[in-house]
Amino acid sequence: MMKLYDAALSGNCHKVRMLLSMLEVAHEVVPISLPDLDHKTPEHLARNPLGTVPVIEDGDVVIYDSQAILVYLARKFGGDDWLPSDAAGEALVQQWLSFAVNEIWNGPALARAFLLFNRDVDLARCQATAQGALAHLDARLSDHD
Ligand SMILES: N[C@@H](CCC(=O)N[C@@H](CS)C(=O)NCC(=O)O)C(=O)O
Structure with missing residues (x-):
């Protein structure tokens, strides 16, 4: 199942949670604590060298940056209404x-x-x-x- 590495108070994560919800994409939320510096651990830096959230993992595909993630979700799950190809x-x-x-x-x-x-x-x-x-x-x- 797709994983979202997420910080609850992050606006960038909020954008991704909203689109996952609107497109009804099954996913698991993996909480990342920014105060505890979970985003600077070697495991998270391997997912995202910039050490930020959100990050999604969809099988072998790992994407960071909320805009890039929105584009990925829209293209994969939303169809042309969400991300036109013209x-x-x-x-x-x-x-x-x-x-x-x-x-x-x-x-x-x-x-x-x-x-x-x-x-x-x-x-x-x-x-x-x-x-x-x-x-x-x-x-x-x-x-x-
Ligand atoms: N351009 C990135 C920005 C990501 C970003 O700065 N996320 C914040 C949370 S909203 C973060 O992880 N901050 C922790 C840090 O920069 O150390 C995106 O849109 O995802």
């Missing part, structure tokens, strides 16, 4: 994955990290980025499913 459709998916890594990460995700984990960031700047990012998302969702 050039424009695939680029649109990539556009939103990049939005997640840039605007969403630098806005709401880092503001959350400040408030939950005392991460050393400029909260006002993160909140301003978050407002722009969420307005952009709202505009897109106002006329798209």
Whole structure:
């Protein structure tokens, strides 16, 4: 069965858990404790030399990075509705994955990290980025499913 190496409070792991759930993919969650540095053990570094979560193992296939994992799951289990194979459709998916890594990460995700984990960031700047990012998302969702 597929394994997800997961930290419960990680937003990047949350993205993967959501898609696994939406696509109803059977999987086993393997908890990785970031405070205990489980992600820096030789076993985990063999899965992901960057020493981060999430990581999935699907048979012999091992993938780290949440965006890459989403692409893998969408292609393998979701079909064309989830990851179109035409050039424009695939680029649109990539556009939103990049939005997640840039605007969403630098806005709401880092503001959350400040408030939950005392991460050393400029909260006002993160909140301003978050407002722009969420307005952009709202505009897109106002006329798209
Ligand atoms: N680009 C990676 C980032 C992964 C990442 O930074 N994960 C965090 C948890 S959200 C982590 O493992 N942090 C521990 C560390 O960097 O030591 C992804 O999208 O999966």
